[in-house]
Amino acid sequence: MAQCQSGPSQPHSASGANILTTDPVISAKNLSLTFQTNDGPVHALKDVNLDINKGDFVSFIGPSGCGKTTFLRVMADLEKPTEGEITVNGVSAEEARKARAYGYVFQHAGLYPWRTIGGNIRLPLEIMGTSKSEQDAAVKEVLELVHLDGFEKKFPWQLSGGMQQRASIARALAFHADILLMDEPFGALDEIVRDHLNEQLLELWARTNKTIGFVTHSIPEAVYLSTKIVVMSPRPGRITDVIESTLPKERPLDIRDSPEFIEIAHRVRDGLRAGHEDDV
Amino acid sequence: MMGKFWYKIGPIIVVVIAIFVLWYAAAVGLNTAWAKDKAKRAGVELTTSEIIKDTMSQKKPKLPAPHQVGAEIWKTTVEKKVTSKRSLIYHSSVTLSSTLLGFVMGTSLGIALAVGIVYNRTMDMSVMPWVIASQTIPILAIAPMIIVVLNAVGISGLLPKAVISMYLSFFPVVVGMVKGLRSPDHMQLDQMKTWSASGSQQFWKLRLPSSMPYLFTSLKIAMAAALVGAIIGELPTGAVAGLGARLLAGSYYGQTIQIWSALIMAAALAASLVGIIGMIQAVVLKRMGMVQ
Numbered sequence: 001m002a003q004c005q006s007g008p009s010q011p012h013s014a015s016g017a018n019i020l021t022t023d024p025v026i027s028a029k030n031l032s033l034t035f036q037t038n039d040g041p042v043h044a045l046k047d048v049n050l051d052i053n054k055g056d057f058v059s060f061i062g063p064s065g066c067g068k069t070t071f072l073r074v075m076a077d078l079e080k081p082t083e084g085e086i087t088v089n090g091v092s093a094e095e096a097r098k099a100r101a102y103g104y105v106f107q108h109a110g111l112y113p114w115r116t117i118g119g120n121i122r123l124p125l126e127i128m129g130t131s132k133s134e135q136d137a138a139v140k141e142v143l144e145l146v147h148l149d150g151f152e153k154k155f156p157w158q159l160s161g162g163m164q165q166r167a168s169i170a171r172a173l174a175f176h177a178d179i180l181l182m183d184e185p186f187g188a189l190d191e192i193v194r195d196h197l198n199e200q201l202l203e204l205w206a207r208t209n210k211t212i213g214f215v216t217h218s219i220p221e222a223v224y225l226s227t228k229i230v231v232m233s234p235r236p237g238r239i240t241d242v243i244e245s246t247l248p249k250e251r252p253l254d255i256r257d258s259p260e261f262i263e264i265a266h267r268v269r270d271g272l273r274a275g276h277e278d279d280v
Numbered sequence: 281m282m283g284k285f286w287y288k289i290g291p292i293i294v295v296v297i298a299i300f301v302l303w304y305a306a307a308v309g310l311n312t313a314w315a316k317d318k319a320k321r322a323g324v325e326l327t328t329s330e331i332i333k334d335t336m337s338q339k340k341p342k343l344p345a346p347h348q349v350g351a352e353i354w355k356t357t358v359e360k361k362v363t364s365k366r367s368l369i370y371h372s373s374v375t376l377s378s379t380l381l382g383f384v385m386g387t388s389l390g391i392a393l394a395v396g397i398v399y400n401r402t403m404d405m406s407v408m409p410w411v412i413a414s415q416t417i418p419i420l421a422i423a424p425m426i427i428v429v430l431n432a433v434g435i436s437g438l439l440p441k442a443v444i445s446m447y448l449s450f451f452p453v454v455v456g457m458v459k460g461l462r463s464p465d466h467m468q469l470d471q472m473k474t475w476s477a478s479g480s481q482q483f484w485k486l487r488l489p490s491s492m493p494y495l496f497t498s499l500k501i502a503m504a505a506a507l508v509g510a511i512i513g514e515l516p517t518g519a520v521a522g523l524g525a526r527l528l529a530g531s532y533y534g535q536t537i538q539i540w541s542a543l544i545m546a547a548a549l550a551a552s553l554v555g556i557i558g559m560i561q562a563v564v565l566k567r568m569g570m571v572q
């Protein structure tokens with residue numbers, strides 16, 4: 001199995017805004033998670049080591065069932081590891097969750113049908129006890145970030161799937177957590193909408209300098225977005241390769257035709273294939 | 281506009297006409313024997329049209345004709361003072377008050393039990409079997425006991441009847457609300473967790489709003505059940521007042537017209553109460569954006 005210590009990574013080219021922060025934002029050490037099921041134990045994660053630094057955009061890619069969602073859920077303290085250690089912002093995942101260190105975007109938008117778009121974005125803020133005027137300001141701000149200004153008073157069913165997904169991203173952004181965890185947020189959308197949202201996501205990431213964990217099945221999407229691509233393979237779920245992207249932070253859509261892009265994509269594909277082979 | 285109106289109302293009118301036709305036919309069929317009997321004893325021969333005419337104007341028919349019931353209802357509502365012991369409005373209001381009180385009590389009990397069942401493991405394991413068992417006991421058997429027991433401790437009047445209403449109406453609310461409060465999926469609950477929401481925030485902001493469609497459906501059934509409970513509760517009280525009392529008194533003296541007019545009143549009452557809940561449901565769910 002490939003060792004995946006990424007070490008204190010070199011903040012690459014343009015994303016060096018926080019060059020002084022050396023401690024990783026998320027750090028997994030020898031992380032394992034075994035689900036006990038009726039058909040025996042399922043090793044969703046085995047001996048996973050990974051450091052994610054401030055400002056990183058990390059994609060998780062791998063075949064279905066390789067533990068991507070599980071890994072993200074462990075970071076979010078929605079799942080407890082059976083072995084090993086995970087720290088988020090230097091504290092345990094549970095403490096980080098209680099301190100509302102991250103926003104989490106689920107695969108389905110999961111907007112409350114009985115709340116307007118504005119009401120949905122307001123929801124975490126209400127829970128956190130933010131004042132009414134701050135709520136208003138935050139709603140306005142994040143709706144602009146995801147280009148949904150003017151839709152505050154609409155109900156979710158009045159929006160398209162892509163718009164709902166953007167609204168759910170806006171909701172995860174509303175309380176200004178430094179970490180954004182996204183589990184295949186664009187999985188159900190068509191290519192064109194996806195390209196568009198990818199562009200917007202990069203723009204948002206550049207503006208907010210958040211640390212982003214992003215699960216995807218698409219190699220081009222992973223390469224286009226990430227500063228670091230984590231390739232995983234199943235049974236047991238593990239990391240087989242960690243690829244540091246050499247692409248600049250400024251990424252127009254047509255960068256996908258550049259030789260650099262294609263080379264990284266190749267490496268990802270090789271990594272995926274390798275993981276598949278030692279599985280057989 | 282007109283077309284849409286008829287599209288909605290048309291089928292209802294057809295059904296109502298069909299009911300009336302069947303009702304008249306049944307009245308003729310059931311009352312003919314008595315009409316012939318009377319004629320035979322009087323020693324006269326009746327033509328078919330005379331027999332049919334007679335079946336619709338008997339004093340104590342087996343099945344009164346619709347217009348007889350209509351006339352009786354008119355007489356006992358519009359033409360009687362509301363305070364009169366013979367006014368159906370008076371009796372309906374007696375039944376209505378215990379129905380409403382029982383409905384409120386039953387709904388509160390139902391919601392409280394549902395919250396307990398959803399939030400408390402012990403209650404989850406233990407309460408539901410008892411709730412179901414309570415509904416397998418025939419209400420007619422325990423209604424008199426409830427009245428007697430409550431009378432013995434000095435409680436009489438409205439409350440014992442309302443207790444029987446409550447007994448019948450809490451059940452659909454418990455069942456519906458347990459389902460409703462559990463309707464949020466794993467993802468929605470996880471979402472709450474990522475925001476580190478407290479138990480009560482989870483209840484008020486997620487579980488309760490999610491349960492609204494279930495609640496209203498339950499409330500409609502509960503309201504109908506509460507009315508049945510109130511009528512049953514009036515039977516053993518010596519038939520002093522209420523629609524149940526009219527039914528009982530009517531059957532003592534074979535006053536079928538009185539029985540049927542009380543029945544029709546009860547049905548109309550149930551329909552309007554359920555209709556009111558339906559209207560509230562429409563408004564609330566619309567404002568919640570849950571109907572499109």
Ligand SMILES: Nc1ncnc2c1ncn2[C@@H]1O[C@H](COP(=O)(O)OP(=O)(O)OP(=O)(O)O)[C@@H](O)[C@H]1O
Binds near residue numbers: 062
């Ligand atoms: N709650 C659970 N109980 C039992 N097994 C689970 C549970 N959650 C996940 N698993 C198992 O753990 C493994 C990893 O699942 P996970 O959802 O993390 O995969 P994934 O990489 O996200 O897959 P996909 O790309 O299909 O979303 C799978 O074999 C899955 O069946």
Ligand SMILES: [Mg+2]
Binds near residue numbers: 069070183
């Ligand atoms: Mg997944």
